[in-house]
Amino acid sequence: MTKLKIMFNRLLIGFGLLLFIFLVFKLGKSFTKDSSEFVQTLNPQESAELPEEMVPLSNPIKDLNVEISLPSQIERELDLSMLVDSPILEDLTLGFATTQSMQTFLAQAEANGFRVRDRSAELKTVRLRVLDLDQASRYFDKMENEEEPHYNYRVRSxxxxxxxxxxxxxxxxxxxxxxxxxxxxxxxxxxxxxxxxxxxxxxxxxxxxxxxxxxxxxxxxxxxxxxxxxxxxxxxxxxxxxxxxxxxxxxxxxxxxxxxxxxxxxxxxxxxxxxxxxxxxxxxxxxxxxxxxxxxxxxxxxxxxxxxxxxxxxxxxxxxxxxxxxxxxxxxxxxxxxxxxxxxxxxxxxxxxxxxxxxxxxxxxxxxxxxxxxxxxxxxxxxxxxxxxxxxxxxxxxxxxxxxxxxxxxxxxxxxxxxxxxxxxxxxxxxxxxxxNRNVPNLHDGAIVGYYFDPEEMKGGTTPFLVSVQNQGTAWLNNVSLEVEYRGVVKNYIFNNLDPGETRSEKLFLDGSGESGKGVRISSQLRLSGQTDIYPENNSRVSTISLPD
The missing domain is CATH 3.40.50.200 (Peptidase S8/S53 domain)
Structure with missing residues (x-):
């Protein structure tokens, strides 16, 4: 099989997957709001404030369960005629082991059925278009080195x-x-x-x-x-x-x-x-x-x-x-x-x-x-x-x-x-x-860094989750108290010997996702005993958690 056929086989598999992703994206977009509103021209004085974070732990794409059906075996042999009208051949890249081998290719490119679109001396790579598929295929067949064409993949912001x-x-x-x-x-x-x-x-x-x-x-x-x-x-x-x-x-x-x-x-x-x-x-x-x-x-x-x-x-x-x-x-x-x-x-x-x-x-x-x-x-x-x-x-x-x-x-x-x-x-x-502040001694800064729900454990009923605390200062923290309140229950924890940069977690359990789909409100407060916290803003956290059904 020619190298052009091998390349095309690989790209058929890749484009098949890309097509699937594109279709899922288009399907999702058909019933969502226009995203253009999220680059908004602003009055510099305007800034919306939210009293607490609303955390839906259900992602419309991440939670999508779709089975992909692909052919169990891709046909190994392709008729070159299948490639003639392919846009893939309009934009290929070809890398070389040495500058000399690239120069040799460039000198004979048109005779071998190629049009050179661009080149990079530093990368020893040529960007090209196939003009004559038969000639290009014969060129790759007779080459003894490992030169292989690749599609010039698209990128975007x-x-x-x-x-x-x-x-x-x-x-x-x-x-x-x-x-x-x-x-x-x-x-x-x-x-x-x-x-x-x-x-x-x-x-x-x-x-x-x-x-x-x-x-x-x-x-x-x-x-x-x-x-x-x-x-x-x-x-x-x-x-x-x-x-x-x-x-x-x-x-x-x-x-x-x-x-x-x-x-x-x-x-x-x-x-x-x-x-x-x-x-x-x-x-x-x-x-x-x-x-x-x-x-x-x-x-x-x-x-x-x-x-x-x-x-x-x-x-x-x-x-x-x-x-x-x-x-x-x-x-x-x-x-x-x-x-x-x-x-x-x-x-x-x-x-x-x-x-x-x-x-x-x-x-x-x-x-x-x-x-x-x-x-x-x-x-x-x-x-x-x-x-x-x-x-x-x-x-x-x-x-x-x-x-x-x-x-x-x-x-x-x-x-x-x-x-x-x-x-x-x-x-x-x-x-x-x-x-x-890494070299400034004796800075005390305790922080609540969030609630973590393991997706593998969100199966309905009672769901475990972690409340994590981090020492973001430069001094050891002792006798740090954490208070967590949800569903009318208050939990209290004490942390000692918390090294600068260290994170500790406590496991709690949440039963159900809340009443009438409103979610569960979790409020946490961290207090340092006998020490002044340099950044008290990260000592509290209020979240409403909505678990998937």
Missing amino acids: PELPRAEFLEGEKSFGANADEWIGVPEERNDWGRGVKVAILDSGIDLSHSNLDGVSIEEIDMLGGGSSSRGHGTAIASIISGNDSGIMGIAPSASLLSIRVLDGKGQGDSFTVAKGIVEAANRGAQVINLSLGGTGESIVLKNAVDYARAQGSLVVAAVGNEGVSGVSYPAKFDHVIGVTSVDANGRQSSFANYGEGVDIAAPGVGVFTAWEDEALVSFSGTSSATAFISGALASEISRNPNLSSDQVVDLLYKYSNESEKPGFDEFTGNGILNVGRIE
């Missing part, structure tokens, strides 16, 4: 979260920076650090970006583009105090346009953008984009950037399913998920292998194109917070390696609902304040 995903989630508004412990005095944060934003481009005329050093590269060859998404990312990272100040306002930005006006692009162009960013000295590369295809050229670009010393940060995706987008799923990429202002992983965020850390991603106030200010939700915004935090820490810790800076973010992240490293928030939730 994550779709905005659908309406039902945001019901009950608490927005950050203008308070996301304060929530993660970023001080107001940070004008010099990020100085000397270059952050590359691979996106739709940036509106350089926005007042929130006045004074920010921004270099532009357009890898799509010009044309009009909606630059709102890229502008929002830039604002979160380096915006000035005329709007919402960024995490690292003194960082310089390298805007590389790899997505068109609809937020769509391809893996090869993104890969070239990553290489360009690394070659231009970007210490942080922000990728608030992704796709479902495991692109070889994109993986090679990530590895190239890491070898150059760049940190690559990417969004896990907004479909609310098990399965992280690429490139966030690759090794050497920091995969970022979203949490709301109650510290809960967003129901729209993808989960699974590849999730490394969480950051604010619900209703974040940020700039948009044409001088707009919007409320922005999604793993895109969460990714920008991580990129900004990395830039700020690199600038203020010049003696640390890039990997050591990443370890700082992981080590001093806040625990999420599920104790320990998990598939939902990875190492935890970004907390810049804890990083800043």
Whole structure:
């Protein structure tokens, strides 16, 4: 069987699965509200406050039980005529072991039935189109090396979260920076650090970006583009105090346009953008984009950037399913998920292998194109917070390696609902304040980090759950009391010898989901005996829990 047939067989399987996911998505969307309302133009003075978190533990996508029927065996032999009209052959990538072998291919490309669309010397990869299928097939058949064509997978900025995903989630508004412990005095944060934003481009005329050093590269060859998404990312990272100040306002930005006006692009162009960013000295590369295809050229670009010393940060995706987008799923990429202002992983965020850390991603106030200010939700915004935090820490810790800076973010992240490293928030939730205070002695900060219900144990009837407490200060905590009240019952617990950073949990039991579908209200209060808590806001938590039937 020719290599083109092998490639096409693999892609048939992949596209079959993608088609199924697409149909499920379309089916769900047909009876939901329009998601466009979740990038809203705002009056900067307006910010909705919720008295308590409403926690439906039933996700419309995560709880969907569907059996997939696929052929038990894919036909191993394909007639080449089946491939002639395939759009797959319009956009392929081909990698080479050496520069010389790539040059040899380029010199003979047309004679072998190919048209070269683009190339990357650093990645030793060619983007091509098959013009003559018979000639191309004969070329691959006679090659003795392992050259194999791959489809140039599509990527895009994550779709905005659908309406039902945001019901009950608490927005950050203008308070996301304060929530993660970023001080107001940070004008010099990020100085000397270059952050590359691979996106739709940036509106350089926005007042929130006045004074920010921004270099532009357009890898799509010009044309009009909606630059709102890229502008929002830039604002979160380096915006000035005329709007919402960024995490690292003194960082310089390298805007590389790899997505068109609809937020769509391809893996090869993104890969070239990553290489360009690394070659231009970007210490942080922000990728608030992704796709479902495991692109070889994109993986090679990530590895190239890491070898150059760049940190690559990417969004896990907004479909609310098990399965992280690429490139966030690759090794050497920091995969970022979203949490709301109650510290809960967003129901729209993808989960699974590849999730490394969480950051604010619900209703974040940020700039948009044409001088707009919007409320922005999604793993895109969460990714920008991580990129900004990395830039700020690199600038203020010049003696640390890039990997050591990443370890700082992981080590001093806040625990999420599920104790320990998990598939939902990875190492935890970004907390810049804890990083800043890590060398300040005798800081007392106890926190209720949430309620965790194991999906495997939610089978109706009596359901166990965990209430978790974390020491987020720098001093040992003793005689810490936790009071939990629900269904008219009050439970009391005492914690001693709680090490800085340590998390402890107590198991409780909930009988039923509440009366008339209203859910069960759980109220918890943490008290430190004889010690002053530096952040009492995280000592209480009130939630209404709705269990699935």
